[in-house]
Amino acid sequence: METAVVTGGAATVVRDAGIGSSMDAEWLALIAALRLAQELKLTDFILLGDAAAVVAQANGDVRARGGGARHFANFQALVGEGPMPRIRHIKRTQNLAGIALAGAAADC
Numbered sequence: 001m002e003t004a005v006v007t008g009g010a011a012t013v014v015r016d017a018g019i020g021s022s023m024d025a026e027w028l029a030l031i032a033a034l035r036l037a038q039e040l041k042l043t044d045f046i047l048l049g050d051a052a053a054v055v056a057q058a059n060g061d062v063r064a065r066g067g068g069a070r071h072f073a074n075f076q077a078l079v080g081e082g083p084m085p086r087i088r089h090i091k092r093t094q095n096l097a098g099i100a101l102a103g104a105a106a107d108c
Contacts, residue, residue, distance in 0.1 A: 027071035035078065060084075
């Protein structure tokens with residue numbers, strides 16, 4: 001799997017994020033984005049993702065099942081006692097992380 005996170009115009013691409021499904025990759029990217037926001041000590045941020053199912057699960061609108069439940073638990077553990085971050089769905093064509101992944105693949 002590959003994941004990408006973009007913040008402040010800088011992309012962080014992980015080429016070997018393990019073995020799993022596209023849903024696993026989406027969850028791992030969301031978790032990486034939350035970790036990065038926390039490392040940067042951001043307080044007013046929005047996590048964006050183009051996988052509607054993962055966004056719905058992360059927001060608690062849909063129950064996460066199977067591997068998604070494990071990822072959701074990891075996500076919630078990172079959030080801890082603080083407020084849930086805002087998470088929004090965007091179109092794939094607007095997803096800078098997806099664009100960064102596509103560009104990185106083209107460079108190979």
